[in-house]
Amino acid sequence: MIGEKPLPARRLPRAQRRDQILAAATEAFARSGFAATSLDDIAAEAGITRVILYRHFDSKTDMYQAVLDRMCARLDANVEEPVGGFTDASVDGLLAAAIESPAGFRLLFQHALREPEFKERIEKFRADITAAAYLQIAAVVPDRALARWAAQLAPVVAIEAIIAWLDAGQPDPAKAAARIRQAVMGVIGAAVASDVDCPLPHHARMEGIS
Amino acid sequence: MIGEKPLPARRLPRAQRRDQILAAATEAFARSGFAATSLDDIAAEAGITRVILYRHFDSKTDMYQAVLDRMCARLDANVEEPVGGFTDASVDGLLAAAIESPAGFRLLFQHALREPEFKERIEKFRADITAAAYLQIAAVVPDRALARWAAQLAPVVAIEAIIAWLDAGQPDPAKAAARIRQAVMGVIGAAVASDVDCPLPHHARMEGIS
C-alpha cells in the first residue's frame, strides 16, 4: 500500500531505530487513532517486523504514550508559556510544532484528545492555554459565560486553522502565522462584539458577502 | 458506572426499542468512537443484553451506519442548502441539530469524520458546505489558496464553536446563533484582512488585550 520493503531492511543503531519507529508510529496512529491501528500497521510503516517493536517498547500502550510524550515535549518546547498567556508567540509555537510534525499535530488534537485513556496529558496542555486565553478575554468581555466560551474556542480555532492550513498544502508559510492570529482575533472580536448586543450588521455582511 | 439496571428491563414495542438503542449507541459511540466501543458498552447504555442488539441490527458496523445515517438525516433536514451557500440559515440548522442531539453532533464531527471507513458520507456533507462557503469567500478574497483555506476553516469554526458552546453548558441559547455567526465572520474577515497584507495592528491588539 505504501512503500513496502520485502528486502531485509537496513540496520540501524538502537536509538536511531527507536526514533524511526516513533516517527512511523506517529504516521500510522495519525490515520485512525489508537484502537483502530494495529502493530502490524506500524511495523509495515516502519519497514520492519512486529517483533522488533517489542525490543523497543513494552506494549502497544507504552509505545503510544511514547509517541504522545514526544509530541507533547515538542509542543512544550515551542510554546513555552511564561504565564504570559495565549500570545502571538503561542501561535508561532503551535505552528512551528505543526510544521515539524504534521502527523503528530493531527494525532494529538484530532485523536488523542478524544481518547479517554490518553487525553489527560494533552488536555492539561490545552487547559493551560485556555486558562491563559480566559484571563485575556475576561478583561474585555464582561459576561463570564461568554468569556469562558470564547476562551475555550480560541485555542481550538488556532489549532483548526493550522490543520486547515496543512490540508491546503501549507501555502505561503511566511504569512501563515499572521493569518492564523487574525482568525483567532476574529473569534475573540466576535465575543466582544456580540457582548454589546450586535453593533455590527453581521447579518447583512454575511448574506451580502457575495 | 452509569445507571445500570439489574432489573429485567422494561419491555418496549420493536420500533421504539430500536430507536432507544440508536440513542444509546449514539451516546456510547460519542465517547470513544467506533473501534473503542464494544457492543457490551452499548447494551449497558441501553439497559439491555448484547443479544437483543442483534434482533435489531445485523452487525456492529450496520448499527454504526444506522446511527450515522440517523444523525446525517437530522442534519440534512435542518440545514437544507438550496445551493444558497453557507448562510445564516446553515448555522441555525447546525445549531438546531446539535441541540437535538449533542452526542450525535459530537460523534459525527469529532469521531466519524476521522474514521476512514465511515467518513465518506459525512465528508460529503461537509464538502458541500465548504464549497458553498468557497463561492462566497472567493468573491471577496482574490488569493485562491487563501480563499480555499478560509472556506475549509469557516465550517469547522462553526462546528467547533457549537461544540464549545455545548461544553460551556449551552448558555444564553437565544443569542448563541448570532455569536457563532460572528465567530465565523471573524474568521472570514481575517482572510480578507490578511490578504491586503495586515492593515490592522493585530499584533498590538493581541498583546495589548489585557
Added chain:
DNA sequence: CGACTTGTTGACTCCGAAGTGTACTTACCG
C-alpha cells in the same frame, strides 16, 4: 387462556490482534 413477542442467561465458535519464545541470518565494529 394461549400464542406471540420481548426479554434474559449462559453457553459456544470464530477471528484478529496483542504479546512471547526460539532458532536462524547478517551487518557492523572493535
Added chain:
DNA sequence: CGGTAAGTACACTTCGGAGTCAACAAGTCG
C-alpha cells in the same frame, strides 16, 4: 576475524470482542 547487536521467520499462547444458538421467563394482545 570474530562477537555482538539488529533483524527475520514462524510458531505459538492469550485475550477480548463479534457473532450465534438454545432454553427459559414474562409481559401483552387476540
